[in-house]
Amino acid sequence: MVCGRSSIFKGVQAVRSTFSLSVGALLLSASPVLAQAGPATPAQQDENSQTVADSKGKWITLGTRGGPVTSPTRSQPANLLVFNGKKYLVDVGDGASGQSGKAGVQTAALDGIFISHLHFDHTAGLAGILGLRFQTNAPKTFTIYGPPGTQEMVDGLLASMTPGATANYGVPGAPVQDHRTGIEVVEFRDGAKTNVNGMNVSVRSNSHYSFVPGSDLEKRFQSLSFRFDLPGRSIVYTGDTGPSSAVEELARDADLLVAEMMDVPLIVATVRRNNPRMPEQAAKGMEAHLTKHHLLPKDVGQLAARAGVKAVIVTHFAGAETDTPDYFEYLRTIADHYDGPVIIANDMDVF
Template sequence: MFKFATALAGALTLAGAPLHAQEVDAAPDATAVAVDAGRWVTLGTVAGPVASPTRSQPANLLIAGGQNILVDVGDGTAGQLAKLGLRTAQVDAVFISHLHWDHTGGLAALLGLRAQTNSPPRLRIYGPPGTKEMVAGLLASMVPGATAGYGVPGAPKTDLNELAEVFELRDKAGVELAGMTVTVRNNSHYSFAADSDLADRFESLSFRFDLPGRSIVYTGDTGPSGEVEELAAGADLLVVEMMDVDDTIAEIRRDNPNMPEVVARGIEQHLRNHHLLPSDVGQMAASAGVGALVVTHFAGRERGDPKHFEYLRDIAEQYDGPVVIANDMDVY
């Protein structure tokens, strides 16, 4: 029998705005999460890079230790925060799993809006190698707007260098933040040759957040990965990406009928090797022995389509714990 659950039922309140979890057969007494367990909000849940009319790009909010921490910051993140009653000035830190645009596209807006609203300086940004270069480029793109300001002669200018402080992380790094320990592993979303310059320059990261009350692991984009299974061992909650590759490839071919076959095969190889199928998700959760599973970065058929239940069946063949395919703005 399939088990579907979220870690919250009913409504929570954040900054005066109600948060409603999408639940299926959730335990009736699961009405709150202890403060020291934190809260995880799936702000954006669609796999990139194609924009969706119903789901925002990949982004999550971890509320822990009195801080608001973004985990990936896809396009639309600022607007999703606003739905919770949170201003961009209230973000304390950002963790970025890797440098693909669907996971970073909202960072420019986050920084720009903070500059315009005189937010507290030095947003802490944690990410893989290359994050400093990316942030420096975003800040450089803001120079014309910051120089013009509001067009008022003599008005003080924003020091863009004070907007962010970047910390680059690599495999097996650790961070202490907001009363929790964050552990990092390099996953299999990239498959550069181990001794190549690109392998030395770039990593795609998964994060484990060990809070006083529970542990949450976020894969980011990854293929099957023993390193991620090791990172997630015994975690209370695994937040994991998943794609219906067959459906995605068929859609790509349908929308691009003149695509050269070599290009189509390359895309398919990337999707199959560097992302997780439903059966991969179940195997990862089972091998790691996690307490519950939340699927995000989702590319596939939505609820109401019979094939949606096939994903859950494929996961359940490997993993017998509670699982849900998240929607935007769910709370766990």
């Protein structure tokens, strides 16, 4: 297999020994489990229609930026899962509709959305998806799967669409269309299992939220990780999480682990630099929160090793970018704990 990027590794002992090698020296063949097809394009979508229908499925990283800060090179968190002709968004950050279009999938062709948690960097694109589907007369039922609170969020978004939907295209005498028609919500809690069009979906609550046990907020909200068991492969999506035994259990022996990862020291240093008057206590509190609620490189490696997954994709990435020493250090740190293939994904990568 021809590999498209230098961050794909097999035989990670080479990475442990040095991370300052040239890009060419780091280009090693990847496991068949982690087959990177390169950026998706509409032309490729047409040419590879049979591949799209493959029961093994494709995972496309539409948006790989970690956190709510925008980036000139990475879009907000969103993914596209394609199998047996079905197309699902997994998280729907701002710009998800445009990124899906780049992958050759229009909003009207989507079959549903899975949402991991209700932070706005993971949900801001939902209003666009719902509105564009209405404007293009999407014909089929559209189901949004998510954590507790998803119904309330969708109801609010649909209410916000009422003026635009009522005016519609501004044609006198046009039949009235209800923009709520066909929109369904299924809320999941920890331990839920269901089958969606031949795909077994399992859900665990992770450690991205740490509300006081028994509190109202703890009862109302959960942050979820998903496992998608397709006929040909198993894919686990961590969503946003800190270290979590529940996620390790969910990911046991999965073919592909799609894990978030953040360079917390770098983020804290950047925030301090941009806010020199930030109180020390506030900075330390932010660092503690990020460390507990997100995965560091060592956490990704330990999670992958303990779960026994076959390959890892890093997304929801906030850190030093490609071909810097820190970037290779992330991979080396993961490799200290996990000896399988790893890649830090870019927007529009196909796996």
